[in-house]
Amino acid sequence: MTESVSAYMTRLGQAARAASRVLARTSTGQKNLALSAIADALGEDREALVAANAEDVVAATAAGLEPALLDRLTLTPARIDAMINGLKQVAALPDPVGAVRDLSARPSGIQIGKMRVPLGVIGIIYESRPNVTIDAASLCLKSGNATILRGGSEAIRSNRAIAACIQKGLAKVGLPAAAVQVVETTDRAAVGALITMPEFVDVIVPRGGKNLIERISNDARVPVIKHLDGICHVYVDEAADLAKAESIAFNAKCYRYGICGAMETLLVDAKVAETFLPAMARRFEEKGVELRGCERTRDLIQALPATEADWSTEYLAPILSIRIVEGLDEAIEHINHYGSHHTDAIVTENLGRSRRFLAEVDSSSVMVNAPTCFADGFEYGLGAEIGISTDKLHARGPVGLEGLTSEKYVVFGDGHVRS
Amino acid sequence: MTESVSAYMTRLGQAARAASRVLARTSTGQKNLALSAIADALGEDREALVAANAEDVVAATAAGLEPALLDRLTLTPARIDAMINGLKQVAALPDPVGAVRDLSARPSGIQIGKMRVPLGVIGIIYESRPNVTIDAASLCLKSGNATILRGGSEAIRSNRAIAACIQKGLAKVGLPAAAVQVVETTDRAAVGALITMPEFVDVIVPRGGKNLIERISNDARVPVIKHLDGICHVYVDEAADLAKAESIAFNAKCYRYGICGAMETLLVDAKVAETFLPAMARRFEEKGVELRGCERTRDLIQALPATEADWSTEYLAPILSIRIVEGLDEAIEHINHYGSHHTDAIVTENLGRSRRFLAEVDSSSVMVNAPTCFADGFEYGLGAEIGISTDKLHARGPVGLEGLTSEKYVVFGDGHVRS
Numbered sequence: 158m159t160e161s162v163s164a165y166m167t168r169l170g171q172a173a174r175a176a177s178r179v180l181a182r183t184s185t186g187q188k189n190l191a192l193s194a195i196a197d198a199l200g201e202d203r204e205a206l207v208a209a210n211a212e213d214v215v216a217a218t219a220a221g222l223e224p225a226l227l228d229r230l231t232l233t234p235a236r237i238d239a240m241i242n243g244l245k246q247v248a249a250l251p252d253p254v255g256a257v258r259d260l261s262a263r264p265s266g267i268q269i270g271k272m273r274v275p276l277g278v279i280g281i282i283y284e285s286r287p288n289v290t291i292d293a294a295s296l297c298l299k300s301g302n303a304t305i306l307r308g309g310s311e312a313i314r315s316n317r318a319i320a321a322c323i324q325k326g327l328a329k330v331g332l333p334a335a336a337v338q339v340v341e342t343t344d345r346a347a348v349g350a351l352i353t354m355p356e357f358v359d360v361i362v363p364r365g366g367k368n369l370i371e372r373i374s375n376d377a378r379v380p381v382i383k384h385l386d387g388i389c390h391v392y393v394d395e396a397a398d399l400a401k402a403e404s405i406a407f408n409a410k411c412y413r414y415g416i417c418g419a420m421e422t423l424l425v426d427a428k429v430a431e432t433f434l435p436a437m438a439r440r441f442e443e444k445g446v447e448l449r450g451c452e453r454t455r456d457l458i459q460a461l462p463a464t465e466a467d468w469s470t471e472y473l474a475p476i477l478s479i480r481i482v483e484g485l486d487e488a489i490e491h492i493n494h495y496g497s498h499h500t501d502a503i504v505t506e507n508l509g510r511s512r513r514f515l516a517e518v519d520s521s522s523v524m525v526n527a528p529t530c531f532a533d534g535f536e537y538g539l540g541a542e543i544g545i546s547t548d549k550l551h552a553r554g555p556v557g558l559e560g561l562t563s564e565k566y567v568v569f570g571d572g573h574v575r576s
Numbered sequence: 577m578t579e580s581v582s583a584y585m586t587r588l589g590q591a592a593r594a595a596s597r598v599l600a601r602t603s604t605g606q607k608n609l610a611l612s613a614i615a616d617a618l619g620e621d622r623e624a625l626v627a628a629n630a631e632d633v634v635a636a637t638a639a640g641l642e643p644a645l646l647d648r649l650t651l652t653p654a655r656i657d658a659m660i661n662g663l664k665q666v667a668a669l670p671d672p673v674g675a676v677r678d679l680s681a682r683p684s685g686i687q688i689g690k691m692r693v694p695l696g697v698i699g700i701i702y703e704s705r706p707n708v709t710i711d712a713a714s715l716c717l718k719s720g721n722a723t724i725l726r727g728g729s730e731a732i733r734s735n736r737a738i739a740a741c742i743q744k745g746l747a748k749v750g751l752p753a754a755a756v757q758v759v760e761t762t763d764r765a766a767v768g769a770l771i772t773m774p775e776f777v778d779v780i781v782p783r784g785g786k787n788l789i790e791r792i793s794n795d796a797r798v799p800v801i802k803h804l805d806g807i808c809h810v811y812v813d814e815a816a817d818l819a820k821a822e823s824i825a826f827n828a829k830c831y832r833y834g835i836c837g838a839m840e841t842l843l844v845d846a847k848v849a850e851t852f853l854p855a856m857a858r859r860f861e862e863k864g865v866e867l868r869g870c871e872r873t874r875d876l877i878q879a880l881p882a883t884e885a886d887w888s889t890e891y892l893a894p895i896l897s898i899r900i901v902e903g904l905d906e907a908i909e910h911i912n913h914y915g916s917h918h919t920d921a922i923v924t925e926n927l928g929r930s931r932r933f934l935a936e937v938d939s940s941s942v943m944v945n946a947p948t949c950f951a952d953g954f955e956y957g958l959g960a961e962i963g964i965s966t967d968k969l970h971a972r973g974p975v976g977l978e979g980l981t982s983e984k985y986v987v988f989g990d991g992h993v994r995s
Contacts, residue, residue, distance in 0.1 A: 489597075548799075566956065
């Protein structure tokens with residue numbers, strides 16, 4: 158391109174800001190029509206999508222991209238169908254925008270309430286999966302936000318082809334082209350520009366590895382919805398139903414090792430450890446999960462010694478650290494100290510301790526008698542998620558449509574004045 | 577002190593984090609008892625407070641503090657009563673912590689809801705008013721947060737005396753002393769430390785001039801709830817009741833010139849300008865408000881010429897800029913472009929345009945037929961406010977107890993697993 162990257166990004170930003178004003182007043186019906194029209198375009202242009210993606214795959218293979226990332230990059234017919242279904246699902250979700258709550262009268266005569274509104278312009282920075290382009294665009298569009306999407310350079314041809322379908326859909330229903338923009342340059346300076354334009358971009362959602370997210374958070378001058386570690390715990394209380402505890406802990410670890418909601422540390426109350434741990438350990442061993450235990454754990458079962466570093470490690474692998482604790486206080490203390498404020502669970506039949514666990518564990522999701530792997534936007538009924546936030550302000554946990562909005566005060570008077 | 581400022585602040589931070597765990601599980605009743613006990617202590621130690629404050633005032637007078645700031649610094653008996661009443665009012669407010677909303681069952685069998693929880697540790701940085709110490713401490717305590725308060729060095733003796741009363745109250749009900757900590761050093765490095773300890777501090781609320789807030793925002797590594805400009809508009813629509821418009825615009829400007837909700841620019845639809853502006857201008861002139869108008873305004877009334885800079889100036893003074901616009905679109909465009917996303921109002925009897933104004937003006941408070949000076953935590957029924965946020969994420973507008981909390985997901989199962 159002839160213009161500089163920064164001039165290009167400024168142009169995208171200005172166009173996104175203008176489009177966000179239009180989206181803020183677009184009806185739910187029209188947004189849903191746009192989502193359907195984009196789904197139709199993906200169906201019609203299936204061959205072009207596959208062809209563009211094949212070029213990306215060839216180039217990435219030649220460049221030596223590792224197999225796991227190559228797999229993520231590849232658009233199969235099933236993945237295109239999943240994108241189309243995803244669009245239809247988002248169209249079917251209730252629109253959060255415009256809802257007014259707590260509208261009530263004040264002694265002065267005015268009425269006050271809170272109205273849910275779009276954030277404005279959302280920048281998404283992600284790596285190889287081209288399907289994120291559709292997931293993110295659909296959630297942002299439905300919540301009335303303009304989007305600037307910056308995918309990985311290895312997926313640029315796929316993303317351009319998907320962007321063409323999005324443009325077709327937007328044009329069909331008369332929405333501005335800048336409602337969804339895909340950054341067309343692979344120049345890294347584009348990311349630097351995107352995260353430092355608070356006048357045009359209201360929030361950044363980075364999706365990718367911890368390094369990417371930390372780098373973006375450090376450099377951004379725009380708020381970032383972050384997802385860092387998922388160091389998740391299951392605590393087996395003295396009043397646990399041990400059969401439930403075993404299936405919950407097993408599922409929390411083994412449902413899928415690589416997800417952020419996977420359990421990394423199992424905490425067991427000393428009062429039930431001797432009864433609980435041997436059978437539990439056998440199940441993990443049969444599954445090939447490596448166990449690393451505290452000293453007291455290793456008195457009861459075979460396990461490697463856990464080091465201090467283990468308590469704060471997100472394995473994302475068939476490895477589990479196990480620690481025996483003296484009751485609820487020590488469990489909560491451990492979780493708040495070593496955990497990542499993501500998702501933590503207690504297994505207990507005791508009401509009082511379950512209530513304390515919910516109130517005192519400082520994590521975005523706290524669970525009673527359920528495995529941590531349930532931490533997921535689809536499982537939570539959000540329809541889809543743009544990410545899982547480990548921040549404390551604004552959205553915590555899986556971020557769906559509501560997390561892409563905020564609330565403003567609305568005030569109604571009839572000529573009332575302040576005296 | 578013998579320890580370094582950074583070691584001192586780390587110690588405060590660690591103690592605050594530990595206290596925040598206790599506060600997270602403290603009952604509403606006990607928090608209210610603490611607020612009452614602090615109120616009692618202020619009443620009992622009235623003389624010590626006045627004496628400590630008198631020393632601050634003498635020192636500040638000698639140091640040449642300007643009269644407006646000296647006035648803010650002074651603790652009169654009426655101001656001590658106001659602090660005591662404020663504590664009682666906060667005690668009477670409903671406790672937001674622990675409320676669970678939208679608890680509902682999912683197809684998997686688990687139940688999901690959102691629970692309101694404290695943010696954790698809140699750092700407050702403010703200037704000369706010692707009453708902020710009580711306002712901020714009471715709101716943070718009621719919402720279950722630990723607080724670190726850093727007041728202005730000119731109020732250090734007053735703040736220490738107030739802190740002693742807070743400590744008495746906390747001790748009386750058995751809450752940890754570190755629930756509310758006043759920074760005892762006037763070293764500026766303490767602020768630098770406070771805003772760069774994300775492990776101990778969850779959010780910073782700076783209260784003061786724009787320069788202070790911008791400096792803190794730029795240097796902070798902790799989220800900051802910001803209040804920048806209040807460039808507020810009243811738009812008089814073609815369907816306005818012009819009598820209401822006149823009293824609303826007059827009140828919005830003249831209720832108090834120095835508050836952030838004061839109107840700085842009046843926008844008038846060209847269709848009613850000729851009828852509306854001459855009488856309106858006479859009222860402002862009688863009150864001594866300087867008018868600065870666009871060219872078309874100056875064809876109708878006497879006013880100085882408004883420059884481009886006027887549209888983005890927060891006067892906080894008896895000065896008003898006036899612009900004639902061609903209808904709602906131009907008004908919204910002007911507000912979103914030149915305003916500060918604080919508080920803006922439309923005067924109209926037309927339902928459709930009032931709805932568009934509410935949806936499309938991108939400000940933390942949007943009003944219909946009410947003056948912008950209503951933007952205030954007390955007027956909104958929050959009981960008190962810790963500040964007014966011009967951010968878009970998390971809390972927007974006046975920030976009360978709810979803005980000092982966030983929501984986490986709570987999940988209930990009965991041994992359900994993910995399949």
